[in-house]
Structures are given as structure tokens and as C-alpha cells.
Amino acid sequence: MAEHTAEKLEVQPYFDVELLMNTSQETRIGGEVMNRLMQRWEAWMDKLHALHINTGKIQYLVVWLDSDVEEDVDAAWESSPSDAFIINSLAQTMVMSAVHMLLPEVEDVGCAPAPKPTDKLRAALEDIGLPYNGDGPTLSRRYAVVTHFPFKGGCEICTLLKDCPKGSGAAGAPSSVVLPGYEPGKE
Numbered sequence: 001m002a003e004h005t006a007e008k009l010e011v012q013p014y015f016d017v018e019l020l021m022n023t024s025q026e027t028r029i030g031g032e033v034m035n036r037l038m039q040r041w042e043a044w045m046d047k048l049h050a051l052h053i054n055t056g057k058i059q060y061l062v063v064w065l066d067s068d069v070e071e072d073v074d075a076a077w078e079s080s081p082s083d084a085f086i087i088n089s090l091a092q093t094m095v096m097s098a099v100h101m102l103l104p105e106v107e108d109v110g111c112a113p114a115p116k117p118t119d120k121l122r123a124a125l126e127d128i129g130l131p132y133n134g135d136g137p138t139l140s141r142r143y144a145v146v147t148h149f150p151f152k153g154g155c156e157i158c159t160l161l162k163d164c165p166k167g168s169g170a171a172g173a174p175s176s177v178v179l180p181g182y183e184p185g186k187e
Helices: 017-024 031-047 067-079 081-102 104-109 119-127
Strands: 005-008 048-054 059-065 144-148
Touching (some): 017 081, 031 048, 031 081, 048 081, 048 119, 059 081, 059 119, 067 081, 081 104
Antiparallel strands (some): 005 048, 059 144
């Protein structure tokens, strides 16, 4: 018997122009470029997946785009690096827009904390064809997010904390919500 269940979640994220501009660090996107991005967004919508994974004690949200999207972005790098940069940002925006719709707290905090890759989570992700790369918390899909579901907290619970400029309090990094008892410097 499987040690987890996986429930497909329906999600149709809206095209969040503000998130796209922040992700791409653009201050202006022209009309022709925006039209091409909107067309790509629509074409990618059926390549977007969201699952609620329950491993018993812990539950997760997994959102990802098919490998076709990675190939699309890679092909764009061959023809136009400037286009590819914003197309890459579009894929990231699509995944995060879906996460924001399913877990609005993530948008408020500004991050989807990565959970520790437990054996049960690893098995569940392998079963859906989205395994981790090696022992670390990096997923095999370039445009993918796994986080706790329901929301459990911000930086203080993230397995990537030690390598994250935001979570480690690096100068200039935006702050996150901090749960009581997890304040920086508190042992």
C-alpha cells in the first residue's frame, strides 16, 4: 500500500503582470512582447500541474510545468537571449501564480518554503515523475515548487534557509514573516 495519496488540484492562474515584472526585473514591457507572452501563457496552461500530496503526518503542495516548457525556454536561448530571459521569468511566474492561488499566504510572505525532503515525500514525488536530484532539495523539473500544504510558516521552516539571502538576513534581502520563537539570533 502506498504511503501517500495524491489529489489533483484544478488551478487556472491569472497572468500576474506585476509578478512577471518583479521576477524579470523589468520596468516596462512593450505591447508586442506582452502579446507574445500572453500567447505563450495560454499555450502553457495545459502543461501546468498541481497536486496535494498527503504522506500521513505531513501534507504538501506540488506545482510544476512539463519538460516541454523547459525545452521551449532552452530553444529561446538559442535564438534570442533577451527573449529567453523574459520567457524564463514567465515560466517562473506561472508556477508562482498557481502557488499563490492555492496558498495565498505564500504571496503574503513572499516565498514558498521548501520542506525537508523526507523519504515519504521523495517516494511520492518519484511516483508522479518529479523526483529530487540526488540527496538535496532540488527537484528534477526546472519550473517546480513543493511546499507545505496548508501553509506552515516562512523562512524559519525552509530547508534552504542556510543558502538563501532572504532567509539568512543578508543585507538588502526582503524580509519574511517570522513566527514567534524563530527570531534571528534566538537559539
